[in-house]
Amino acid sequence: MAAQPYSNGYLVGSNLERVLRAGHFAVTAELGPPQSADAEVIRKKAALLKGCCDAVNITDNQTAIVRMSSIGAGTIVVQEGLEPVIQMTCRDRNRLAIQSDLLGAYALGMRNLLCLSGDHQNFGNHPTAKNVFDMDSIQLVQMVAAMRDARVFQCGEPFKGPEPRFFVGAAAAPFADPVEFRPYRLAKKIKAGANFIQTQLIYDIPAFKTFMEKVRQMGLHEQVYILAGVGPLKSPAMARYMKDSVPGLWVPDEFIARMEAAGAPWADIPKDQLSKEDKKARADAWKQEGIRICIELIQQIREIEGVAGVHIMAIEWEEAVRPIVEGAGLLPRPSVSAPTAQEASHD
Amino acid sequence: MIVAEQKSLDEMKTLIGEAHNVLVVGCGTCVTVCFAGGSREAAIVAASLRMATKLDGDAAAVSDVTVQRQCEWEYLDEIAEQIKAADVVLSLGCGIGVQAIAEHFPQTWVVPGLNTSFMGLPTEQGIWAERCAACGDCLLGRTGGICPIARCSKSLLNGPCGGSEDGHCEVNPDIPCAWQLIYDRLSSLGRLDLLLDIQPPKNWKAARDGGPRKIVREDLRLAVEEE
């Protein structure tokens, strides 16, 4: 699918697209909507992220736990002056629902979209639900790219009016099995029409370098913007859990050891004698170390050719994003002027 | 084959309710092979129900009979009298067998003694696994003979997703990742090129999503009419 950019060179002209096209090292973050109808939570989180990222992903029922919808929360984020990346999974919606929601999302001002298969509902809080999976993530990418470029619905019928134009993203899991196939799967997502990629959390830099080497050999980094996923560790237990139980996530022992060392001053106190203050101090020490590690990871990732930015996933810890971005020397975020109305009108 | 599992004795008891004259009907085909509803199981279920209803103080007369195939009316005709005489028929056939009885004997109250689980095969002694979801448009020719519809937890056509690890699916370590299996098989057969093509969205109309399905074979219809 040959993309048809605006006459100004932009496909969409979202802030994320402008920052990437201008060649800046992009920063995206993640905002998890609440398990309630509370708009205030979104506003508070948006305030924490504003100014320290170029766009913010709003998860779509992440880990199959029901939360405020990505588009609903995204609308509030737009009102708060932050640019959302809407997430859409194939788990909960068929092609009718996805397209209709995307028409709505575009009308409400959303311009970036991340296409995902979605975690299986078995993981979440409604394991007895029926799943959809009418399409998979690659087919979803293809559909939304065609909605923008060929201006048709999935069935081939043209829109009766303006088409929704999204800067289309997809995920990549460089270390999931079969590892040898992962660069090829990335190539498939690009072929389907992905404009940007956000990866699974990267902790193992040498392994990621190997992946990126293959990506460069295949010339993929020249066809898509790759944002490497990073996230601050919160505790040694979290680091161990990620290493042992999350598929496609490699956490080197070195980081687990560093997290443990950060909690060392409290390590000899028996569990039942740890005071509230002790626990808080230890949690703070862990968090500081987690943030430090995250900053180092970003600095190393920045050196890897073909990486266009980072995607910071500080799950339920949005406060961590600013110190990370600041510590990595990525503040202030660039401002690339928006395309003028005239430029933005495409033929 | 169709693979099924017996319901609990308690549920069977609830399903037969107050009936006194109960006929347990086994089936000699798929459910015999998966040890859920053959003649042996029908006899055991009948005996268990006799015992259980007796212990409850209201003994039911429970007999059993097994036909070669419950999903064809001609086999059911052989036991028509027994079926008609029963207050309730407890079918140990798959869901198709139960419905064949209901359709063929409009006056008969029939209940299922099995939960029909899937279409699959025995992989080891005592283990059966799903293999086909009857999607109506078989794509095994593109996946090295391994079905992503029935065997990938998300029915992905362009897998594997990021949840595949050590050969198993993210959903459960006991589930092999279908896409890892496909990858390994295509790799060993030198056909990994097949995985580079993007498979378009599936036409689910051929599957159950298009409504209940039916096949009409005009060639066979004509033969009937000519007879």
Ligand code: SF4
């Ligand atoms: S592709 Fe369809 S018909 Fe073929 S095995 Fe899978 S579910 Fe059955």
Ligand code: SF4
């Ligand atoms: S892990 Fe494998 S089988 Fe499970 S959903 Fe992903 S691709 Fe399908």
